[in-house]
Structure formats: structure tokens, C-alpha cells
Amino acid sequence: MRTLVKSTVIACAFAVPAYSAQACPGFALDVQPVGATSYNPNDAGYLAMQFELTLVGGPAEASCSNTIIEVSPRGPISLFALQNGASVIQADPDIATRSFSVFNDATLRLSGYSVQQLIRTGRVLVTYAQLKPGIFAPAGRYTNILDISVNGQVVATFEPELVLEPAMRLFGDMSDGQGRADFGILESFDRVTTDFVYQANTRLFVSARSENRGSMVHEDGDATGRIAYSVRVNNSPLRTDGNQTVPLVSNLGVRGLGSVQMETGDIGNPVAGQYSDTLTLQFVAE
Numbered sequence: 001m002r003t004l005v006k007s008t009v010i011a012c013a014f015a016v017p018a019y020s021a022q023a024c025p026g027f028a029l030d031v032q033p034v035g036a037t038s039y040n041p042n043d044a045g046y047l048a049m050q051f052e053l054t055l056v057g058g059p060a061e062a063s064c065s066n067t068i069i070e071v072s073p074r075g076p077i078s079l080f081a082l083q084n085g086a087s088v089i090q091a092d093p094d095i096a097t098r099s100f101s102v103f104n105d106a107t108l109r110l111s112g113y114s115v116q117q118l119i120r121t122g123r124v125l126v127t128y129a130q131l132k133p134g135i136f137a138p139a140g141r142y143t144n145i146l147d148i149s150v151n152g153q154v155v156a157t158f159e160p161e162l163v164l165e166p167a168m169r170l171f172g173d174m175s176d177g178q179g180r181a182d183f184g185i186l187e188s189f190d191r192v193t194t195d196f197v198y199q200a201n202t203r204l205f206v207s208a209r210s211e212n213r214g215s216m217v218h219e220d221g222d223a224t225g226r227i228a229y230s231v232r233v234n235n236s237p238l239r240t241d242g243n244q245t246v247p248l249v250s251n252l253g254v255r256g257l258g259s260v261q262m263e264t265g266d267i268g269n270p271v272a273g274q275y276s277d278t279l280t281l282q283f284v285a286e
Contacts, residue, residue, distance in 0.1 A: 024064035028056035031148050031158045034125060038163045041136050041201065049080075049091055049129040051158060053148070059122040067115055067150060071108040071128070074145040074157070078105040080129045082142035082162055089137045089164070091129035099126045131162075136253040139166040139202040139285070166285035168200035171255065181262055186227065186275065191263040197255055198283070204250040205284045206233055206258075209242035216275035225271040231279065232261040245284065 034050040053069070073079040080091045093103060102109035108128055110118075118124040141163050148156040173179060174196045181194040198204070208231050218224035231238045236246040249256050260281065 024061060024067060027060045027064060027067075027150070029069075029148055029150065029156045030054045030056055031156045033158060033160050037161060038165055039131060039135075040165045041134055041167045042169055043133055045133065047131040047133075047162075048094070048127050049131060049160060050125060050127045051146075051160070052123060052125050053118055055118060055122045060119045062119065064119050065112075065116055067119075068152070069110040069115060069118070070102070070149045071110075072106060072147050072149065074147050077144065079108065079144065079146055080105065082144050082160065084138065084140045084142045084164070087138050087140070087142075089131070089135055089142055091131045094127050094130050097127055099124075099128065135164075136167070136169075136199055136201045137164060138252045139164050164201065166200075166202040168198055168204055168283050168285045171197040171199070179260075181260070183262075183264070186264065186267060186270070188266045188268075189264060190267075191261060193259050193261045195257060195259045197257055198248065199253065199255045200248075200250040200283075200285050201253055202250065202285050204248040205245040205286070206238075206248055207242050207245045207282045207284070208233070208238050208240050208260075209280045209282070210240035211278040211280075214240040214277075216277045218271060219274040219276070224273070225275070227264060227267050227270055227275050229262050229264045229277075232263070233281075234258055235261070240279065242280075242282070248283075 030053070032052050032054070034052050036047055039047055071079060077083055077088060078090065080093055082089050082091070099111060099114045100108050101111040110124075110126070114124050114126065141161065143159050143161045145157060145159055147154045148158070170177065179194050179196065181192045183190055183192050212222070212226065214230070215226040215228045217226050231240055233246050234248065238244060238246055248258055262279070
């Protein structure tokens with residue numbers, strides 16, 4: 001006996017859903033420098049160099065989170081530098097920042113953290129460098145030109161700008177702004193000289209003002225006695241009423257040496273005692 005086995009084949013068709021990754025539709029960026037626009041070499045703190053990126057139209061699609069955003073200099077100088085003619089000032093990269101994943105003189109690439117913040121909120125503030133205090137480069141306007149690229153295409157350009165203010169400073173014994181010149185035992189036609197070391201980033205002038213109108217006054221007062229004296233700065237005569245200036249040699253950032261000479265005339269026979277005056281030198285960088 002044969003047993004008939006009937007075979008039934010069931011064909012099944014399964015519909016498998018297919019998903020394709022949604023491409024980032026792209027976006028437009030606006031960039032603006034942020035923060036201080038002037039720099040004084042005598043200020044104590046560091047100056048942050050910053051810019052803000054803003055998405056035109058607001059936050060972007062989540063699919064744009066892998067976008068590569070880079071900053072690069074258009075010219076030959078470092079993106080951390082600013083230039084005024086032949087003079088260049090160099091800032092220090094802000095290596096502590098979380099803003100970048102690539103960090104060198106030619107390229108800054110925004111980190112994933114920064115890109116996510118930009119995509120999510122529509123803006124991100126970036127600190128990319130810090131300018132240390134005490135840079136006595138020539139005074140003036142310093143700039144650079146930086147390009148912002150998205151996935152290799154330049155989409156925005158900005159020009160960081162900083163005005164380096166005229167400034168000067170003193171060193172050594174007069175670094176605190178005070179000095180002392182002692183004639184000792186006064187005699188006719190006596191002379192005393194005190195030196196000062198200075199630094200300036202522009203033309204420098206000095207004036208002098210005497211508290212007692214160009215005289216040293218007796219410790220018991222003007223009525224007891226006064227002894228007149230004259231002043232020279234670097235051998236140039238200088239009035240003591242504050243209304244005259246004489247130039248100092250300024251090598252734009254290089255330290256210079258100056259001297260103040262004070263000289264008496266014929267003092268006659270003054271009353272014995274202590275004579276003194278306060279002579280204020282005013283330095284003007286312009």
C-alpha cells in the first residue's frame with residue numbers, strides 16, 4: 001500500500017520597512033566678534049578673544065549634528081594673531097576650552113559639544129584665544145581675517161579687531177611712581193640727578209609741576225625760607241609749572257633710560273634746616 005503524502009507550500013512575503021538617513025538640509029551662519037575691542041598693556045588681566053556663531057533662521061535639524069565647522073585665517077599669519085602693518089601681536093590659544101577638537105595655528109574645528117549647542121539653541125559663544133598683559137607693541141588698530149567653513153565650504157568671514165592703546169610704564173626704583181632726589185648739604189649751584197627706566201608703545205612726552213612753584217621750602221614754612229631750583233629732563237630745560245613738555249626717546253616697546261636733573265642757583269645764606277619740594281612728572285603717551 002502506498003501512502004499519498006500531500007505537500008502544501010505556503011509562500012510568505014514579508015514587508016520589511018526600509019529607513020534612510022535624513023540628510024542635513026544645510027544652514028546659513030552669521031558670525032560676530034564679541035567682547036573687548038581695546039587693549040591696554042598695563043591692564044593686569046588677560047583679554048579674551050571671542051566670537052559668536054548664530055544660525056540664520058534659528059536652531060537646525062538634529063541631522064546636522066555631525067556637521068564639520070572650522071575656523072581658519074585667510075592670510076599668512078596665525079589665526080591667533082592680529083596685525084597692524086609690519087607689527088604683529090600673538091595671542092595664546094585658549095587650550096582649556098571645550099569649544100574645539102582640532103586646535104592649531106591654521107585650523108580650529110568646533111567640537112561635537114559646540115556643534116550640538118549651535119544646532120540645539122541656534123547660537124554658540126566661542127573663546128578661542130587670550131591676550132596676555134604687558135604686550136608693548138606699537139599702538140594702533142590690529143586686525144585679522146578669519147573664514148568660517150561648513151563641511152569645507154566657506155560660509156562666513158569675520159574680522160577680529162583690537163585697538164592697542166597708547167601706554168607707558170616705569171621700572172626699577174620709580175616703578176611705583178615715586179622717587180627721591182637728595183641734595184644733601186645744600187650749596188650754591190648744586191646739582192642732583194635721578195634716573196628712571198621707562199617703556200612706551202608710542203611717542204612719549206613729559207612735563208613737570210612743582211608743588212612750591214619751583215622752590216624747596218623750609219620745614220618751618222615758606223616765610224622762613226625757600227630755595228629755587230631748575231629742572232632738566234635728559235638735558236632739556238623743563239619749566240616746573242606743568243605747561244611745557246619735552247619728548248623722550250621712545251623705541252616702541254624697547255626700554256629707555258631717562259634722567260631728571262635738578263640744580264640750584266646762588267642760594268645766598270639760607271636759614272639752616274630741611275628744605276623740600278614735591279616735583280610731579282607727568283608722562284603722556286600719544
